[in-house]
Amino acid sequence: MNHWTLIIGMMLVTFLPRYLPLLLAGKMVFPEWLERAFNYVPIAVLSAIIAQTTLIHDGAVQLNVQNPYLIAALVAFVVALKCRQQLVVICCGLLAFGLMRWWL
């Protein structure tokens, strides 16, 4: 039963931040500069998520070649610069990760 209380609570705190701006859209108009700032939101948030997941393991920064996440991310990055096919980028990254895991 305890778990369902948690699920309802989590539902509220995840839904509200997603919903409030969409609810208010139309009632509120942003200045033009702020709408331009929103163009940077995907790059900013996703880059931060990528960096934290890639480099931080067990609470410490792992900036070395023994970190398979880092190698996979670097391979994916280089491939993505050359190739716009998302699935190719993903496969190369995963392949690099697999090889690293196997090797070490």
Added chain:
Amino acid sequence: MSYSKWNLFRKGWIDTLPLVVAAAPFGVLYGALAIDNGLSLWSVMGMSLLVYAGASQFIAVTLLASATALPIICLTVFIVNLRHMLYAATLMPHVRDISLPRRTLMAFWLTDETFAVVSQRLQSEVQKGELVWYYLGSALFMYSNWALCTFVGVTLGKQLPNMTSWGLDVAMVVALISIVVPALKKFPQWACAVVAVVCSILMRDWPNQSGLMISSLLAVVTGMVLEKGMKK
């Protein structure tokens, strides 16, 4: 050029396919971890179907295992999800003409993945009324995939107890890279990405992942300021 609703819906899910593939191991991992930590099948599935927020579900299950009090778990989840508010705010100018029930559904299904795909779409020419079906196509595909993979994880988790240490979350990392890199077109965008990376690492110990939020905001400001500076 105008598309039919079904074509837009289909385009939405086709564009989301790479991310669905990448999110699959993440969903399996969640299911396995949750059942491992003593949740019942129904609460594991309930969380995926009603909360539907990958990172938050991982955090909740991990905190639950260390006997954290419910209000603390909810507070942590709230802070982790504040980035969705930033996403929703970004979508605001584009949803004014969409009805409230549809907007409510869009909000419930708003995730990193769907936002990434939809924001890419918004960079190109999008006609009035096109967004909603494209969005729902992307989101429904992510949602059903998430539910299915959770279930697979629950089933597999019992057979492969060490699955949680395989590093399956790397799939999400490379998928996000495939989204971000094409968006890096000019200097302000590169600078924005670099600031986000450096700051999120420096702020890694900030409580409840608040560093993620602050470093994102700093990165957005950096991009804006540089864009303005280059125009002058």
